[in-house]
Amino acid sequence: MTPALLAAVLEATWPPASVRDLGPFRLREGAGGGKRVSAASVSGPWTGADLDRAEAAMAEPLFVLHPGDEALDAALAARGYDIADSVLAYAGDVAALAREVPPLAAFPHWPPLEVARGIWARGGIGPSRLAVMERVRGPKVAILGRMKDRPTGVAFVACLEGEAMLHALEVPEAWRRQGVGATLIAAAAIWAAGQGAGRLSLVVKEQNLAARALYDRAGMAVVGQYHYRALSPKP
The missing domain is CATH 3.40.630.30 (Gcn5-related N-acetyltransferase (GNAT))
Structure with missing residues (x-):
């Protein structure tokens, strides 16, 4: 199951209240529905300025990282983000x-x-x-x-x-x-x-x-x- 397919199935079967794209980042509003519907994700090349804007747009910054997001993962760790949960798909x-x-x-x-x-x-x-x-x-x-x-x-x-x-x-x-x-x-x-x-x-x-x-x-x-x-x- 590719990361893209997993993300698509998750979003369709457990959808956020709303989404909006800010550059390469997709921001989600979960309305209290948990991390799955509240975390931001990245869909393409990004810059530090893109990440700054995504952080500023979220009241409580939260990101989901899939395989392939290693550069963003490292950047977030350098900015003081901790791993909140590690999740497996079965x-x-x-x-x-x-x-x-x-x-x-x-x-x-x-x-x-x-x-x-x-x-x-x-x-x-x-x-x-x-x-x-x-x-x-x-x-x-x-x-x-x-x-x-x-x-x-x-x-x-x-x-x-x-x-x-x-x-x-x-x-x-x-x-x-x-x-x-x-x-x-x-x-x-x-x-x-x-x-x-x-x-x-x-x-x-x-x-x-x-x-x-x-x-x-x-x-x-x-x-x-x-x-x-x-x-x-x-x-």
Whole structure:
């Protein structure tokens, strides 16, 4: 998965509230939706003056760096920017991931039911991130997990042409290590196949070892990476 394709799928399936281009830099307004929708990126050759203008245009400067952005990465480090998060992209073939799901174990629907919104809210995925989901223009779905006639987890999936991306996978502590996450991934792949997608991807913080183990077990593999840089807090 090339950096350009990964960035395009991310932007389509988890879109910012607004974007504007300032020279070679793309500035994003996330409206509280997190780093993915708030970080600036670069699309071509840039100068120090271009970077000065991009910094000045952001209330809280934040940049996302993909492979190929090494010069900008070094310049930001020299200006006092720290790495905020390192992120890995995982992906798998939809046909391989779409294993059989027990009857009633997963319920695809849109808009999200209140029970799905409640699970997300308890996991820290509140109105600002739900607004990100609402902004998606292409095919999208919430998938509610169920076990023993009780809600067990929820995930959001959206598509860009032949690519599907899973976001906001949330399983409450009481239901973890019982196969709920694997069921939601399988259900996401089944839904994605119905939309004509051939690949299902997601992004996860590099240090989230528990989630990464789940994706490894599901048969997904690392296909890309990026990281953020933000200014160090002033003493």
